[in-house]
Amino acid sequence: MDEHKINMLSDKIVKGTISEQEMEEFNEWYATYENLEQNVTTDENQEALAERIFKNITTEANLQISKPHRIKMWPRIAVAASFALVLGISLFYYSEKQADKMRQTAYLKNIKPGGNGAILTLADGRKIRLDAATKGELANEAGVRITKTKDGQILYEVKEATSAKDKINTLSTAKGETYTITLPDQTKVYLNAASSLSYPASFATLNERKVELNGEAYFEVSKDSSHPFIVRTTDQEIKVLGTHFNVNSYKEDGNTKTTLLEGSVSVGFSYNKNETDVIIKPGEQAYIKANKIYVDQVKTEDAIAWKNGYFRFNNETLEQAMNKISRWYNVSIEYKDPNIKSRNVYGSLSRFSSIADVLNLLELTDAVKFEIEANKIIVLKK
Template sequence: MDEHKINMLSDKIVKGTISEQEMEEFNDWYATYESLEQNVATDKNQEALAERIFKNITTEANLQISKPHSIKMWPRIAVAASFALVIGMGVFYYSAKQADEMRQTAYLKNIKPGGNGAVLTLADGRKIRLDAATKGELANEEGVRITKTKDGQILYETKGTASAKDKINTLATAKGETYTITLPDQTKVYLNAASSLSYPASFASLNERKVELNGEAYFEVSKDSSHPFIVRTADQEIKVLGTHFNVNSYKEDGNTKTTLLEGSVAIGFSSNKNETGVIIKPGEQAYIKANKIYVDQVNTEDAIAWKNGYFRFNNETLEQAMNKIARWYNVTIDYKDPNIKNRNVYGSLSRFSNIGDVLNLLELTEAVNFEVEGNKIIVLKK
């Protein structure tokens, strides 16, 4: 084997990219080392080559080992000793790297994207696991029939003069879950992961259609000019008559953000009724900061990407992106360097992608690397 081929194979050992066939070829070459002088000019050249490979492997593997010395050895024995140590280290590093990659692959395979799932808590305290419930009627609360449709959604139907206005129901999703519900007034709500929505089982005889949200949801509100639809979060009160809008009120994401797609929305303060609110138009997003309401022009597709089955990272911080990943794949995030949380990231990918593909997309920012341990994603600075 010539020096070029030896160099090529040794470099592959260092990088962990050598194939089984190439590793076998490298070992066969070493086994016939006693005839090595026929292939390469001098023992001196071979010793220099061994030292170069040794240096590459120790540098790549971050090992603190003294290089093999050949003082007082016969030249060929010295070179053989050098190569024996180099090959041993190379095989060890190659095997260790392969084992680590296999562990990473196994971890990634065990982390699945989210899907349909939620728990419905009725007014009497009963809890119904919706993804496990059979299709058809789930409960009847004083004239309000609650059913699970053929496509797995929850539907409220009011018959006659239902008196369930004081019966508060709560739909809650865990990490890795999402669910769709049609409320008693026919308003459709798409609930994102790690979120909850509380609402009366019937809006009959109520002046307002009021619900409370923690987390994120997309609303398609049925029109009823005499009965405003109100969404309350920790810091916002959103009043509409009939419109389409998204509300993100995750605590870890900061303040509530309301994004309007259709119609008009009045934004006020949950805690202070005396403060002046604002009315936003389609394409605008409102949020509260330091007791003041701010309005920005935004790309609404970014806000509702989750509902349409996508991750869209459009100039978001790494922390915001990782929060979305943590909620959807039900993982925890560990930052080895907290300073990288504010790095901006970009990209778009299906929410049903393997988590490895999502992490690879973020690594293209050239700001971070990731390691996976069980259900924990470790974020490393490049």
């Protein structure tokens, strides 16, 4: 093996990029290093080679190793000693690199995509873990019968309209959970991860069908022209008669965004009733910024991708994308360089993909790379 090849392989070992075949080749050469003098003809060249490799290894490995005093020794012993040091350091860093890869693989296997799950909190404080509950009747409270269907959805059946109007129920999902519910007025709601929806057990005697949302939900509102349906978030109040729309009110994502798919909705401030509401049309998204309501044309499929089982990163920031990943895979996010949060990312894939596939997609931007520590994703700049 010539000097160039020896240097190349030793460098690869230290950096952890050497292949199994190359490692075998290096080991075979080292086992017969006595033949080195056939490739390096002079004592001076042998000593120079040993010194260069010693310097290269300690520099690459970032080690503080004192260079031995120069003493007179046989050239072959000098070379062998240097390569013994090379091999020891190399194998240490190679094994550490391999161990780190094994840890990363184990962490990736432990992080699973989310699924169906939620807790229903009744007006009397009782909590029902819905994904663990069997199908059939879950509760019969103040004239309202609550059941779970065979496909896991929750249905309300009002028997005594007057007794349930002030009974507030709350459906809440944790990170990694989503759930679908049919409200007492037959409005269907898809609740995203890390969200909650509070609503009366019956709307029958109320002038308005008002619910409160934290997080994100997609609504398919049943038509009732005499009883407007109102969704209240931290900063928005959305009023409709019968329509399909999505509301994203996650605090970490900034302002509440209401996206309309069909029908018509009125969007106003939840905290300032003196401001004029804004009417939006299908394909539009309303959001509040600096105490003003703005309306943009958007791709509605991006807004409801989560409900349809997909991630769609369409020119959104890395931070927004990582927030979605955090909520769905139930992981925390750490940024080594906060400036990377504002980078735009693109891509689409199933929400039921492995976490490795999702991170690989984001790495295609050539801007970031990821490390995993237990249930934490570390975002680094490339």
